[in-house]
Amino acid sequence: MIHFDSHIKSKLPGAKTTIFTQMSALANELNAINLSQGFPNFDVSPDLIELVHKAMKDGHNQYAPMQGLPELREELSEAFSRNYGLKYDANTEITITSGATQAIYAAITTVINEGDEVIVIEPAFDIYAPTIRMNGGTPRPYKLQGEDFHIKWAELRRLITRNTKLIIINTPHNPTSTVLSKKDMEELDKMTRGTDILVLSDEVYEHIIFDGLKHQSIAAFPNLAERSFIIGSFGKTFHVTGWKTGFCLAPEKLMSEFRKVHQNVVFAGNRPMQTALAAYMHNPENYMDINLMYSEKRDYFLELMKSSRFTPLPSKGTYFQLFKYDRISDEPELDFAMRMTKEYGVATIPLSYFYSDNYDNKILRFCFAKTDETLENASELLCKI
Numbered sequence: 177m178i179h180f181d182s183h184i185k186s187k188l189p190g191a192k193t194t195i196f197t198q199m200s201a202l203a204n205e206l207n208a209i210n211l212s213q214g215f216p217n218f219d220v221s222p223d224l225i226e227l228v229h230k231a232m233k234d235g236h237n238q239y240a241p242m243q244g245l246p247e248l249r250e251e252l253s254e255a256f257s258r259n260y261g262l263k264y265d266a267n268t269e270i271t272i273t274s275g276a277t278q279a280i281y282a283a284i285t286t287v288i289n290e291g292d293e294v295i296v297i298e299p300a301f302d303i304y305a306p307t308i309r310m311n312g313g314t315p316r317p318y319k320l321q322g323e324d325f326h327i328k329w330a331e332l333r334r335l336i337t338r339n340t341k342l343i344i345i346n347t348p349h350n351p352t353s354t355v356l357s358k359k360d361m362e363e364l365d366k367m368t369r370g371t372d373i374l375v376l377s378d379e380v381y382e383h384i385i386f387d388g389l390k391h392q393s394i395a396a397f398p399n400l401a402e403r404s405f406i407i408g409s410f411g412k413t414f415h416v417t418g419w420k421t422g423f424c425l426a427p428e429k430l431m432s433e434f435r436k437v438h439q440n441v442v443f444a445g446n447r448p449m450q451t452a453l454a455a456y457m458h459n460p461e462n463y464m465d466i467n468l469m470y471s472e473k474r475d476y477f478l479e480l481m482k483s484s485r486f487t488p489l490p491s492k493g494t495y496f497q498l499f500k501y502d503r504i505s506d507e508p509e510l511d512f513a514m515r516m517t518k519e520y521g522v523a524t525i526p527l528s529y530f531y532s533d534n535y536d537n538k539i540l541r542f543c544f545a546k547t548d549e550t551l552e553n554a555s556e557l558l559c560k561i
């Protein structure tokens with residue numbers, strides 16, 4: 177008999193099923209409206225679906241090259257050069273991955289070893305810290321405070337030690353829906369210049385930014401780009417989160433090491449989707465105005481929620497909207513989110529989940545990447561609370 181408990185040393189002791197899985201399961205079980213997990217519930221472009229169908233019928237069903245399909249890497253290289261002014265070499269500096277999740281795993285695994293420290297800005301997307309730990313590193317959380325969630329760079333800088341190997345940034349930001357400004361990027365540049373600190377820039381919501389704001393990609397800051405991985409996701413841009421197709425951009429020295437990890441984790445991403453995405457991306461009109469579609473959804477949702485007792489916080493990007501509920505209840509976020517799902521039929525995510533110390537400020541995250549009908553039905557229920 178194998179003694180699993182003593183024989184297997186858990187890489188992630190204490191890790192539980194994520195809140196997204198838990199809340200989505202609860203929503204399904206109770207037939208509640210699911211505004212918890214971040215995924216669109218509207219249709220994907222029929223043209224894009226047709227392109228996948230065609231790719232499959234045309235026989236593009238075997239392994240893609242390890243780095244990803246050359247046509248798709250070329251499209252990304254063109255898009256980053258056009259949008260942010262930096263040309264990444266499609267052959268040596270771009271890799272297609274199985275979602276941004278796998279790109280983040282590979283990037284962190286590439287650079288983090290035992291004893292390394294990583295600055296993680298909290299509240300943070302939940303995969304960063306476990307991936308750092310699996311590689312023997314230590315996350316050093318910097319906690320965003322107040323309700324504007326702005327970075328105070330002088331405070332963040334104090335977390336740097338001689339073991340700091342990486343800082344992770346995410347703009348537009350999940351879960352707070354804030355965006356980094358040009359000034360923030362200049363501060364990051366000042367802070368890292370002359371050091372060996374690397375940057376992982378999670379830009380999966382690069383095209384979902386509102387109110388005329390401009391996405392500040394690392395690619396628009398050549399000095400920062402020299403030390404950075406940029407991570408993106410086709411799932412977010414083309415409303416196909418289930419395809420799990422993403423990418424990583426990095427200077428050749430970083431990318432060649434990244435590919436050593438990537439090829440031993442998945443070898444290559446999904447082939448027919450890559451063929452279809454390359455053809456679809458060729459026309460920037462297919463995605464460059466999704467910010468308008470999403471800002472209309474945000475505005476519509478806010479209008480519908482006007483008569484509720486929830487207080488909205490500004491949403492500048494992503495497809496999330498935070499609401500404070502302190503005028504309704506003083507229950508902890510998780511309890512209130514659970515009760516809202518059970519008693520009122522709407523599932524959300526407690527913001528406390530994204531802090532390592534479960535900091536609780538009576539705020540919930542709502543996903544508005546939903547049809548008008550879903551938003552109308554949800555807000556009708558929410559306005560009764």
Ligand SMILES: Cc1ncc(COP(=O)(O)O)c(C=O)c1O
Pocket residue numbers: 214274275276277278301346350378380408409410411412417420421422
């Ligand atoms: C900030 C952030 N990074 C990465 C991901 C993962 O993207 P993908 O679905 O392409 O793996 C998500 C998905 O929710 C996200 O919100």
